[in-house]
Amino acid sequence: MPTLPLQVDRDDPRPLPTQIAAQVRELALSGRVADGARLPSTRALAADLGVSRGVAEQAWDQLRAEGWLEGRRGSGTWLRVGGFAQRAVESPATRRGVDEELVMMDAGTPWRDPRQSALWRRAWREVSTADPPRAYEEPGGIEELRVALAERLRRTRGLAVEPDQVLVTSGTVGGLRQLFAALSPGEIAIEDPGFRAAVVTAELAGRVVRSLPVGEGAESDLAGCAGAYVTPSHQHPTGRVLPADERLALLRRAEGSGCVVIEDDYDSEFRYDVAPVPALASMAPGRVAYLGTASKTVLPSLRLGWMVLPESLHGAVLAHRAVTFDMPPWPVQKAFATLLRDGHVDAVIRSARKVYAARAEKVVAALSPHAELAGPVAGMYSTWLLEPDRALRAREAMAAAGFRINLLADYCRNADLSGLLVGFGGPTDAEFELALEVLVSALSRS
Structure with a gap:
């Protein structure tokens, strides 16, 4: 009868079936038990470990539900390592x-919805039958997508925005790159700790980065700053929500110093305790540059985002894009517009x-x-x-x-x-x- 080098610790706060299942996974990952190896019956396992057969059955049931075990009629239980564990063994x-x-x-x-592959195939089938533009697409992004995004921003983020105000971007970093190029001279204040890509993008744009201490923002001086990058709905990476009084103080200081507040609204839709926190841009659209992304809702590899800018910056960024054509490919925009239109997002x-x-x-x-x-x-x-x-x-x-x-x-x-x-x-x-x-x-x- 096959045996395994397992043991139970009755002083361990974890239930005995959990201890057993964890040790079997570790044996599989380390390669000490090979894929396809026959495992002891629950009766034999219980006898070896000095536990009830019910404990052994719970451990085996858990592993079977996770896909680690396979039962063969008349021949016992066998280990099935599975895809991610197989790589570790090899x-x-x-x-x-x-x-x-x-x-x-x-x-x-992000988590990948099991339905996503079918949704993608449907969206790409529609892209394949559409006529691509004869020249470069509109510098703001294709109209169908901007219309869908404007509707979504009004509905979910409280932004009073029209399609012509939306600019489709190559992700958040693509939007930041264009924004840093259009801002007036000055430093860029970025939260500390904060989004590392924002720091690198600002430095590559020739900007001096000033730290904006998280939790001390209400006292931070923005004099000499052209922009202040913040993640108010879910501070990246601490998770802090910017309180109402600090939001108002930030907007007042930005107004007084002529600084543009850059709001990265990267995952606000994933609140599960309360409703999503309103966007900062809804309070001061003339002072806040708003950035959103599809990376957290659908796929990072899309490299697709959007931004809504104060009127003073919108024209400058749009003119720059008309020359550089710095925007996502037409097929990606078209596919995402389809996903939005059909309610899949x-x-x-x-x-x-x-x-x-x-x-x-x-x-x-x-x-x-x-x-x-x-x-x-x-x-x-x-x-x-x-x-x-x-x-x-x-x-x-x-x-x-x-x-x-x-x-x-x-x-x-x-x-x-x-x-x-x-x-x-x-x-x-x-x-x-x-x-x-x-x-x-x-x-x-x-």
Whole structure:
């Protein structure tokens, strides 16, 4: 009868079936039990471990539900490693060394709706039968998409915007690149900690970056700044929501200094405790440049976003685009317009919100005994405060198991913060459960 090197710890707060299932996954990932290996029956497993047969059955049922086990009539239970685990068995060293082969649990990888492939095929079929423009598309973006985006921004973000005011961009970074080129001379204030790509984009545009300390924004001086980049609905990466009084103070200081507030509204639609926080641009459209993205709702690889600018900047950016043609390809715009028109983006957001809410609840329950939550949990990630050495050891343990999470310190320039960003979107259900066990185990040991 086959046996496994398993043991149960009755002092461990985890239920016995959970302990057993976790050890079997680890054996599979490490390659110590090969794909297709026959496993002991629940009766034999219970006898080996000194537990009831019900405990063994619960462990096997859990693994079978996750796709790790396969039952063969008359011949027992067999291990089925599965796709992501197979890579770890074949080449764990390579997997740790190549980020693309890690399961992403970062702040920017969205959950993929199982229906999405069919929706994409339908959208692309419509693109394939449409007549492409004979010349470069309109500098603001194709009209069909701008109409759909304007309707969506009015409905979901409270922005009183017309289609001619919407500019389709090559993602948030593409919008920032164009905006930094059009702003008057001056520094760019960016939240600290904050979005790293915004810092790099500003520096590449020849701008001096000034830190805007998170939580101290109401006192920050914007004199000499041409723009101030903020993520008020869900601060990236701490998760903080900019309070109403600080919003008003920011707008007053920007008005007084002639600074344009740049609002990156990257994942506001994924609040699952309350309704989405109103966009800052709805309070002062003449002072706020608003940026949105499809990367968090549909796919990052679309490289598609949009922006609504104060009138003083809109004409300058539009004239620049008419010369550079710096915008997403026509087929991508057309496909996304189709998804919006048919209600598919709304459907994906609704289902993703449910997934994120359920996963967030599990993350908070699992990590609260080991780390401090940095801010409200929303969107597709949560941020946890930890000592630097504990955070680093946890990230290394996750990488060894095939998962990538980010360090909070990597988003800081002058801010003295350390911890982890734990994303909900990238993994499958089975990967998510395994990752959470690995992370809790790593934090428990440190």
